[in-house]
Amino acid sequence: MLKTQDLSYWYQNANQPLFKNVNLEFEEGESYAILGHSGTGKTTFLSLIAGLDTPKDGAILLQDQSLKKIGLTNYRRKHVAIVFQAYNLFTYMSPLNNLLTAMAITESKHAGDREYATQVLRDLGIGEDLITRNVQHLSGGQQQRVAIARTMVCDARLVVADEPTGNLDEDNTQAVITQFQSIAHDQKKCVVIVTHELDVAAMCDHQYRLENRQFTKLA
Amino acid sequence: MNFCKRAWLNVWAKKGRSILLILVSAAILMFVLAGLLIRSAAVKATNQAKAEVGATVTLSANRQAAFKQMRKSSQSKSSKRSKLTLNPVKLSDATKIAKLKHVGSYNVTSTTSANAKSYDTVSTSTGMGGGGTSGGPGKMGGKTTTSTGDTQIDGVTATSLTSDFSDKQSKIVKGRGITSSDRNTNHVVIEKELASQNDLSVGDTMTIKKTTGNKGTVKVKVVGIYKASSSSASTAGPMSTDPSNTVYASYTLANSLKGSKYANTADSVTFNVTAPSQVSQVKKAGNKVISSSKYALSTDDSSYQTVKASMSSFEGFANKIVWLVAIAGTIILALIVILMIRERRFEIGVLLSLGEARWKIVAQFFTEMIMVLVVALAIAGVGGKFVGNQLGSQLMSQAATTTQTTSSMAGQGQGGGQAAMTTQRARQRLSWPLRSVRSIWPNSVGLVLPLPSCRLCWLQEASCAWNRVKS
Numbered sequence: 001m002l003k004t005q006d007l008s009y010w011y012q013n014a015n016q017p018l019f020k021n022v023n024l025e026f027e028e029g030e031s032y033a034i035l036g037h038s039g040t041g042k043t044t045f046l047s048l049i050a051g052l053d054t055p056k057d058g059a060i061l062l063q064d065q066s067l068k069k070i071g072l073t074n075y076r077r078k079h080v081a082i083v084f085q086a087y088n089l090f091t092y093m094s095p096l097n098n099l100l101t102a103m104a105i106t107e108s109k110h111a112g113d114r115e116y117a118t119q120v121l122r123d124l125g126i127g128e129d130l131i132t133r134n135v136q137h138l139s140g141g142q143q144q145r146v147a148i149a150r151t152m153v154c155d156a157r158l159v160v161a162d163e164p165t166g167n168l169d170e171d172n173t174q175a176v177i178t179q180f181q182s183i184a185h186d187q188k189k190c191v192v193i194v195t196h197e198l199d200v201a202a203m204c205d206h207q208y209r210l211e212n213r214q215f216t217k218l219a
Numbered sequence: 220m221n222f223c224k225r226a227w228l229n230v231w232a233k234k235g236r237s238i239l240l241i242l243v244s245a246a247i248l249m250f251v252l253a254g255l256l257i258r259s260a261a262v263k264a265t266n267q268a269k270a271e272v273g274a275t276v277t278l279s280a281n282r283q284a285a286f287k288q289m290r291k292s293s294q295s296k297s298s299k300r301s302k303l304t305l306n307p308v309k310l311s312d313a314t315k316i317a318k319l320k321h322v323g324s325y326n327v328t329s330t331t332s333a334n335a336k337s338y339d340t341v342s343t344s345t346g347m348g349g350g351g352t353s354g355g356p357g358k359m360g361g362k363t364t365t366s367t368g369d370t371q372i373d374g375v376t377a378t379s380l381t382s383d384f385s386d387k388q389s390k391i392v393k394g395r396g397i398t399s400s401d402r403n404t405n406h407v408v409i410e411k412e413l414a415s416q417n418d419l420s421v422g423d424t425m426t427i428k429k430t431t432g433n434k435g436t437v438k439v440k441v442v443g444i445y446k447a448s449s450s451s452a453s454t455a456g457p458m459s460t461d462p463s464n465t466v467y468a469s470y471t472l473a474n475s476l477k478g479s480k481y482a483n484t485a486d487s488v489t490f491n492v493t494a495p496s497q498v499s500q501v502k503k504a505g506n507k508v509i510s511s512s513k514y515a516l517s518t519d520d521s522s523y524q525t526v527k528a529s530m531s532s533f534e535g536f537a538n539k540i541v542w543l544v545a546i547a548g549t550i551i552l553a554l555i556v557i558l559m560i561r562e563r564r565f566e567i568g569v570l571l572s573l574g575e576a577r578w579k580i581v582a583q584f585f586t587e588m589i590m591v592l593v594v595a596l597a598i599a600g601v602g603g604k605f606v607g608n609q610l611g612s613q614l615m616s617q618a619a620t621t622t623q624t625t626s627s628m629a630g631q632g633q634g635g636g637q638a639a640m641t642t643q644r645a646r647q648r649l650s651w652p653l654r655s656v657r658s659i660w661p662n663s664v665g666l667v668l669p670l671p672s673c674r675l676c677w678l679q680e681a682s683c684a685w686n687r688v689k690s
Contacts, residue, residue: 052572077574088569090225092232104221105573134232 001063001190002026002049002158008057009044018044019213021058028157031184031191033201035218036210042194043162045210049192050082050160051075062158077106081151085163087143089135095121095146096131099153106154120149124179141172148179152187159183161193165200177203222579226586237591240555244595245602247548252603254541261534274495274520276322276502278313279487280305281515306513307484315508316490316516321501323491326380329470330486331477332368336436337426338417340369341410341463368430371465374473374485378408381467383447394421394443401442401469408443412463420444427466432478439468495523560584 004024010017018041026032036042047053051072060067067075089098099117103110110116121131124145135143151159165173177200184191201207207218230237289303317325375381378396383389397408423441447462474481492498498520505516570580
């Protein structure tokens with residue numbers, strides 16, 4: 001589904017790239033974990049495949065079509081959904097409005113369907129009493145579940161998550177990863193999770209470690 | 220149109236910030252509206268004042284041409300000294316000018332003197348060892364220029380049209396003034412001192428003696444008594460009679476006292492120009508219908524020019540307020556918006572990550588601003604209406620006072636002793652809109668204006684019209 005071809009990225013000096021000539025392939029219905037120490041370039045790699053930044057060298061192909069050709073805005077709107085460590089919800093909205101807004105922006109086939117959005121939230125444990133409450137009044141775990149619900153209501157086939165469990169306790173971590181597995185296996189989407197937690201990575205189908213500017217697949 | 224919904228949700232969710240923004244915007248808009256209101260009031264007041272203050276064109280004998288003629292005559296008859304001959308104005312010529320465009324009413328003036336017969340004139344002691352009446356004013360017209368009398372007869376169309384009465388220098392205390400209906404009658408209006416000295420009242424008759432021709436007597440009827448505020452002889456020249464000896468009559472009576480050849484003539488005719496800005500055009504058109512070798516048309520639009528200068532200064536002042544507030548308001552609002560956007564970079568990032576178009580993000584912020592501004596404008600409109608009503612009524616009451624003063628300017632001559640009054644009037648005219656504004660916006664105007672040097676209008680000395688008038 002998504003391929004990287006000789007992907008390289010650096011910030012200031014081309015002689016000191018974060019990673020160089022990366023060739024990876026991500027498939028639908030699978031979950032991937034990218035491990036690595038802080039500052040190795042995990043989030044940067046995620047930004048590239050999420051269409052938030054452009055590679056310095058090489059290319060990213062979605063179903064053999066370059067992201068440049070698809071257009072980054074169009075790519076972000078139609079093909080990718082992002083979950084951030086800090087949830088990144090609209091703080092002036094309720095969980096329901098967050099979902100409805102995302103559905104409207106991404107032109108989801110369920111756009112405007114309040115029942116569908118409510119059902120998704122309910123499935124993720126956000127009850128009736130919470131769905132109209134301002135998201136700032138929810139706990140971290142609840143907010144992250146709303147962020148995951150936002151990716152589920154969009155039609156994007158690729159879901160990328162940057163440290164989605166970084167701010168969560170053990171129980172919530174377990175619940176969130178279960179949700180991601182469900183998205184990958186039940187909804188047949190491709191899930192790429194950047195994390196530095198081995199336990200989280202172990203729950204994914206594939207694990208890659210970014211080390212010494214190269215990605216290594218773990219057994 | 221999802222951005223509109225987002226804008227609404229944001230404005231609604233952040234009520235405190237929105238209310239603060241609405242209040243700031245409303246305050247700025249109210250300042251701008253007030254500035255516009257002041258400017259609009261100034262423009263209206265300027266137009267009104269310009270219309271009311273008027274300008275005059277005076278038709279009189281051409282003295283320059285008469286002097287030229289006299290010099291020519293004296294050169295040809297070297298042994299004999301020639302006399303200055305001034306042609307009295309023919310009323311037929313005055314009627315032609317009265318028919319011109321922009322000419323309103325006109326006042327015919329014919330002045331002569333007569334001697335008291337059945338009464339005693341008021342004598343004035345100067346304290347210089349002499350007393351009694353002095354010679355009357357020399358008058359226009361051939362041989363009669365040397366004739367003098369102890370009573371000055373001011374022939375007019377109507378006393379109300381004379382500068383003394385319109386300026387409140389003189390006022391009727393009993394009976395009535397001379398009007399156009401008194402034409403061809405022997406009705407007179409006498410001064411209070413003269414009346415009390417001779418025990419005369421309204422309805423009484425008095426006899427005067429002509430100073431020319433057969434020097435016969437004429438019986439005149441007192442129809443009114445006036446009081447002159449400047450009754451001291453010191454205000455008149457050394458050769459003048461006491462001002463109390465001035466009798467107002469119809470110009471026809473003055474002409475008949477002068478002699479039969481003065482019928483249908485006048486010393487001068489003053490025309491009120493309805494559109495002061497057109498005074499030069501009226502003069503130009505008037506010169507075409509009269510003989511310039513005999514007559515001259517002089518204009519007096521100094522009051523109009525004074526008001527124009529004063530009001531231009533006021534308009535400039537109002538314009539400065541509008542611009543100052545608009546610029547300051549824009550800067551303040553721009554800074555607030557910049558801070559708001561900086562605060563919302565995170566949200567912008569989320570929207571971009573969802574694939575939202577940049578223009579829709581900008582549109583969302585604009586929509587939020589419009590929502591706030593619409594409410595602010597409504598508040599400012601209501602506040603502005605209140606201020607407008609207050610300002611309007613204040614201006615109207617001040618305008619009424621000004622109207623009384625400005626109307627007195629019509630037909631004003633070029634006589635001495637008017638400078639102080641002109642300054643007083645100019646001051647009143649200049650200050651009323653400013654006083655009105657200051658009484659309503661005492662603090663708010665002070666907030667945006669630097670401390671002025673002029674106590675009257677707060678402008679700097681150099682730009683203050685009142686200071687220019689004073690100087």
